[in-house]
């Protein structure tokens with residue numbers, strides 16, 4: 001991932017102080033701040049669950065290829081690189097699993113999921129009080145999510161995610177979110193039906209901060225695992241160096257192959273997506289590999305949003 005150094009970060013908003021986080025200020029006539037209408041799918045008048053975050057590498061447009069390659073009926077569904085969880089939400093809409101375990105190494109992300117599951121109305125109340133402005137964005141961005149309550153940290157993540165440049169989540173070397181302000185006119189920073197539907201769908205879900213390997217011992221025959229790891233970049237690109245340093249370089253990719261083979265031996269259904277490059281073709285030889293066409297959803301450069309070939313690997 002490319003890193004934008006944002007050294008020229010504006011000063012904190014002069015009016016920013018912790019009460020902005022804790023005390024909702026009603027902005028619109030209905031108190032919904034910058035919300036504009038509701039347009040998501042519904043069932044019986046209720047919104048169906050879908051992602052409440054935008055995420056680099058989000059799998060929405062690959063769903064038609066992924067969903068048929070997972071079992072019709074799943075005991076426990078595991079998604080160990082959950083990100084915004086596009087596949088989880090799709091399976092939840094179809095009621096395909098009895099139970100789910102969602103995990104990711106990103107603690108801030110899992111904190112946000114837990115807050116949506118356990119305290120969605122408090123998250124909504126906070127978001128409703130936050131305005132959309134550049135100065136507010138940078139003041140909120142400057143706050144340390146680990147020093148905030150889970151509800152505050154979740155609202156912060158959602159607000160920044162919907163108002164930051166290209167909906168990216170990216171942290172610098174010190175682990176601080178460093179995406180610059182995005183130039184959206186009227187971003188939808190609060191979508192109550194989506195958050196409430198997500199909360200209902202997460203009610204019985206286990207949410208863990210974990211390395212992908214640590215959740216797999218619990219998987220049994222009848223369960224299913226979908227892996228969407230950080231992709232191996234096209235070799236020779238600038239992002240390759242960043243990728244090698246990201247903590248998910250070749251050793252981690254090889255660890256993942258061993259995990260797949262172990263699940264195969266244990267009779268657990270597993271599906272994995274990755275880029276279609278020489279390294280992945282070498283790694284997955286011997287496993288069932290299919291080539292599919294995908295469109296990169298988030299890229300700061302429009303010319304890099306064209307179709308790319310990806311691999312779906314199943315055991």
Ligand SMILES: C[S@@+](CC[C@H](N)C(=O)[O-])C[C@H]1O[C@@H](n2cnc3c(N)ncnc32)[C@H](O)[C@@H]1O
Nearest residue numbers: 055057058059081083084085086105211212228
């Ligand atoms: C490509 S994204 C997943 C995108 C997701 N499928 C979606 O639809 O939004 C990869 C995720 O893997 C997580 N991650 C990176 N290394 C990890 C590791 N060793 N164990 C678990 N999660 C990891 C990142 O935090 C990131 O959320």
